[in-house]
Amino acid sequence: MNHEAITLLEAVNLALAHEMEQDENVVILGEDVGTNGGVFRATAGLKERFGNRRVMDTPLAEAMIGGLTVGMAAQGLKPIAEIQFMGFIFPALEHIICHAARMRNRTRGRLSCPLVIRAPFGGGIHAPEHHSESTETLLAHIPGLRVVVPSSPARAYGLLLSAIRNPDPVIFLEPKRIYRASKQPVLDNGAALPLDTCFTLREGSDITLVSWGAMIKETLEAAEQLAEDNISCEVIDVATISPLDMDTILASVAKTGRCVIVHEASRHLGVGAEIAATLVEKALMDLQAPPLRITGYDTVMPYFRLENHFMPNTADIKDAVRQTLEFV
């Protein structure tokens, strides 16, 4: 059993291997996932271990990958498709949205689509054009889908296990900026973490910081630094952005009265907007200041030379916290 400190990327690999071992219906498909073990190495060693009938290098075609997973899943397989970068998921969306997300509903439960689509996303690694966007909100808007974003090796392992075991389609978005950013011991014991629920990463009393994915790193950093000034931040990792666990966030804000939401994606209609709207609807009386959002701009994700301007940073989060605390 594995107690080693591993990266988020290795945790993904570990969860995939674990489920392939447990359930022979689990199969992996995608571009470069076999011999190459994925361009980020998320599927490294799996083809060697489980064979090319279960780990399939596909032709280069995302619509086909999306469509294949629908067909496979309806047959009782548990396909895990890798989309090489989230920026290339769009051809598959017709299959995800028009079929995977509604197969159960359309057939009143006769057929279903227990599939996982994994895709690395987000900026900060100086990647080529179209390789750095955070468009999770497009998927989070689709009824019938689950959208899950891990923010640490342990959560990547536990949430991916749940995603694979889940009877419905799950989009599993991997924040590639923190693929190798830090290591954490992960026990390979097959223990899943729950979907549809937030994780409180740090308790605090003055303000609630809500984020997910790679931005958790800056959010925790901000909380750490603000603690030196006696500002006590509660940090919540949303983890499943759809369906969204507002209960945890509402309970926290009932305690702190203030909230800053941090995401890398553009602001307009981002998941932050949904959280803020729900806070206003359900917790107006708890709020001592308007919820603030720290987000990317409503611009095209800049090509990498300017990408740092687009990405929120720790200082932005600290500024927003202070602004919220100063609100009277």
Next chain:
Amino acid sequence: MDTVFEGEIRYRQYLSSQGDPLSALPVWAQQPEWLTHCYRNMVLARTMDNKAVALQRTGQLGTYASLLGIEGIDVPLGLLMHPEDVLIPYYRNHACQMLRGMPMEEILLYWGGDERGNAAEQQGEDFPNSVPIATQSMHACGVATALKIRNEKRVAVTLCGDGATSKGDFLEGLNVAGAWQLPVVFIVNNNQWAISVPRALQSGAPTLAQKAIGAGIRGEQVDGNDAIAMREAIEIALERAREGKGPSLIEAISYRLSDHTTADDATRYRSNDELKKAWEHEPVKRLRTFLHKQGWWDETQETIWQDEVNSMVQSAVERYLATPPQPVESLFDYLYAELPEQLREQREWAMVKAMKGGTHHES
């Protein structure tokens, strides 16, 4: 049963890998001018490419897609397209882009992570690099439709890789080109690999050229390492398209002599033996050997040209490295023809944050 259809794909090659003619050469290839010009540009492209990889390795360029192995396709194409034609490239066509007038420093600027590398005025109506695989095939058909509607004697030329031919986009492009008899030329750089996926795993079809048959258009396979064969194939395809005789598909057989990009390590999935063999067929040496044997090129010329090319590349690199980044407001200034009022505030914040003392100030 009656045979209702029969198809055939032919393979075009003039030069052996050793640079010897395999059959009578076209008349134009019996003169030195065009071929030495072509060769010079192949050397220039390769020198630029080596430099770009070196820049990436030293942190002065972003992830870069090497053109090594495509010279025999891109250089003839760049020389043969008319200025008024439209190039709809993928991400490996810098050699062709250079010949269409794009300054080398702009190419470096692009791979250096700067949108201005898509904005060189010399690019005219040419498209920027297409990063989402195969999408450009249909853009080319859209361009060709515009040219056809306006009755212009111009051609849309689009390129993609072997992997790209698996995508619906590519096949949909071929299909509409056939249905509408569009003035478009599709060139597939079949370099045998799509990152780690070998050509054989992309399609059960023995040739990619035969996908043309299903779309009702001309298709042929060409030795993409043979500049003479490539010129012949491209010239015919361009001429036909220009004269309203319809689209063509050229499958150019080449080999990706580099890693997929600088972010890739091809030793993980392909053998050194295969790579070593591929170098025996490469396009630049093949043409040089031919030129030598004809007495059209010699070592002295080679040295002089290499020196000249080195200094051309060096000064382009200097211009590239001296280009300061765009101001932060450029994030907003090209989003729409006119910035919507709603975005003004964000633009202001971005500028304030980038100022000295701001959270995004970069010294």
